[in-house]
Amino acid sequence: MEEVDIPTYFICPISLQIMKDPVTVETGITYDRESIEQWFLTTNDMSCPVTKQPLPTDNSNDSMTPNHTLRRLIQQWCTINAINGVDRIPTPKFPLNRIYAVKLVKDLGVPHLQQAALKKMEALASENERNRRSMAEAGVGKALILFIVTCFQEGKTNGLLEALRVLHHVWSVDEETKVAVIGNNDFLESLTWVLGLNHDNGHNHMLLLKIEAILVLKMTIPVVNTAQLERLKLEFFMNISTLLSEKKISQKAVKSALHVLVEACPWGRNRMKIVESGAIFQLIELELLKPEKHVTELIFNLLANLCCCADGRAQFLKHDGSIAMVSKRILRVSHATDDLGVQILSSISKFSATHGVVLEMLLVGAVSKLCMVMQADCPAYLKKKGLDLFVISLEVVEQAVLAEAGGDKCGVVAEVRGEGGGGDAIVGDDGGGEGAGDGGVGVGGGEAGEIVLEDEEGGADEDSNEDEEEALLFEDVVEGSGMLQGFRGVGGGGGGAPGSVEEEAGVLPSGKVGAQRRNVPREVS
Incomplete structure (x- = not known):
């Protein structure tokens, strides 16, 4: 060529x-x-x-x-x-006449002319911006809102798909349409009804209807008033949650659904309804599919807000992969995701930190990721937040170990905070695995040990991370600072030996990571 x-x-x-x-x-x-x-x-x-x-x-x-x-x-x-390879330029069509656009609006009010008028509107709106402006000036947006509300009241779907598509096209150029939805509760209820339609008339057709409805809803939510947002029903959020579970939904529709939830989430009542709708499970499942960056940021934004309430944290912990998913995304997507991820882990550690949850954080690499946050090129406030979360995690681990071993305070948290020397560590069964710690941040005379889990036959199952680089950095941070010497049972000068924790004692969860933590009360004061 x-x-x-x-x-x-x-x-x-x-x-x-x-x-x-x-x-x-x-x-x-x-x-x-x-x-x-x-x-x-x-x-x-x-x-x-x-x-x-x-x-x-x-x-x-x-x-x-x-x-x-x-x-x-x-x-x-x-x-x-x-x-x-040059494509021929087609002859441009004659610009849409405003008089003709007004005629199409009038045809919407005639039952036997509605379908033809909607199809002509869809074809004209998809051609160019000039046609869309002419249709907006003729009042097409208001007429379509009335048509959609009528379909909702009469329970019919004929012409509904075309009406939603045309409304989506003309919305951006029609300010009068935006004004028309303010205070119009019937229109929001109509979109909620469309999102909840069953698949009796064909799955693909109904899915297309729901996708167009969520696209229009995304543009509607930012312009409605506060009173309308506060009165959103549980059905509204359940329908959106169900839509997110669809396999064939487009990325544009997914983003629109997430934007709608983000706009509604700041109100406490809506937050509880989102949790009740089961959206948290769908959000985690969606993130496990490794979506694009913007989708991940929207999901983490929602999870951070929903984990501010007790029911939200409870639903979050019910998913076996929740903590692992959050820790995996930190330092891998964006600075916004890092901040929100640490905020999620902080909410869990402060208000729902049973020893099973915190030790799961150790097993899935969440604690090692916090070490990376403290060492990485992150803002100072984020490093401070990561350090505080790290200290909370160690406090819960220390309490759990002492409760099982019956030993004295090992000084783990004191070492992290730099509060004097650490005491002897007793991590094991029947007082075994003792090791004297030197105390003080960054002292650590002996070689760093490892957190091990012994089974009934005496074998060891090392704490593993998916990323070897993350694990190595975690070891470097801990070995250099002496943070975990007391917990690991490694004494100064190499005198100590790695401690062990019996599975049947319940200190570390056995089998599936998230299985045991659900049997323990989540909220701690």
């Missing part, structure tokens, strides 16, 4: 692409119609982009003259160069 030289007068000065519908403004400069209209819309500058001369501010579309001669030359050139 030969390289094609495009004549410069075929190129639009704005888009630098071949013009499809060339129009000439009063200054004599020719632009592609879509490009110059988008220029006027986004810049609010009614002047020629090339000459900077002012252009008429009233009825600017009529002041642009179609350059039919240039368009025919472009089409002829495209036909000649089709062998080189």
Whole structure:
């Protein structure tokens, strides 16, 4: 295929692409119609982009003259160069007349003309921005809102898909439509009804309806008033949670659903309803699929807010992969995810930290990830938050170990905080595995031991991380600071031996990581 030289007068000065519908403004400069209209819309500058001369501010579309001669030359050139892969430019359609748009709005009120009018609206709205503006000026948005509410009240779905699509198209250019939904509770209930439709009429068709409804809902939620947001029903959130569980849902619909939940989450009542709807489980399952960065940030934003309440933390801990998922994403997605991930772990450790939960954090690598946060290039407040969480984790581990071993305080937390020397560590069965700690942060005379778990036959199951690099950094941090010498039962000068914890004692959960923690009360004061 030969390289094609495009004549410069075929190129639009704005888009630098071949013009499809060339129009000439009063200054004599020719632009592609879509490009110059988008220029006027986004810049609010009614002047020629090339000459900077002012252009008429009233009825600017009529002041642009179609350059039919240039368009025919472009089409002829495209036909000649089709062998080189150049696509022919189609003849542009006549711009939508406002009178015709008003006629389509009137046809919506006639039952036997509704379907034809909706199909014509959908075709026109999908063509270009100019048609969408003409439809908005004719009041198409308000008419469609009324049509959707009527469908909800009468329980019919004929024409509903087309109506939602057209409303989605014209929403961004129609300010009157945005005003019409403020205080309109019937419209929100109508969208809730669409999201809850069953699949009796075909799964694919109903799924398309729900996807269009959630796209419209995403644009609706930010403009409704506070009273409407506070009165959202449980059914509303249950339908969104069910939609998130669909396998064939598009990424755009997933983002829209998450945005809706984020907008509604700040209100306490809504937060409880989101938890009750089972959304936390769906959010974790969605994140385990490794979605794109923005989706992960939205999910962590929701989980951080939902874990602020006791029921939210309880539902979070019911999922066996919740803590592992959060720890895995920290330092791997974005700074926002790091902050929210540490906030989630902090909420769990402060208010739901049984020894089973905290020791699970050790097993799945959450504590080692906190060490990485303290060493990584993170903001100071995040490192402080990570250190506080690390201390809380060690306190719970220390209490659990002492409760089983019956020994004296081993000084683990004191070493982390730099509060004097550490005492002897007793981690084992029947007083075995003692080791004297040197005390003080960064002292540690002996070689760092390892947290081990002995089974009934005396074998050891080492604490493992998926990432060897994370595990090595964790060892470096701990060995350099002496943080865990007391807990590990490693004494100064190499005199100590790694301690052991019996599975049947219940200090470390046996079998599935999340299994034992659910049998222990989660909320601790």
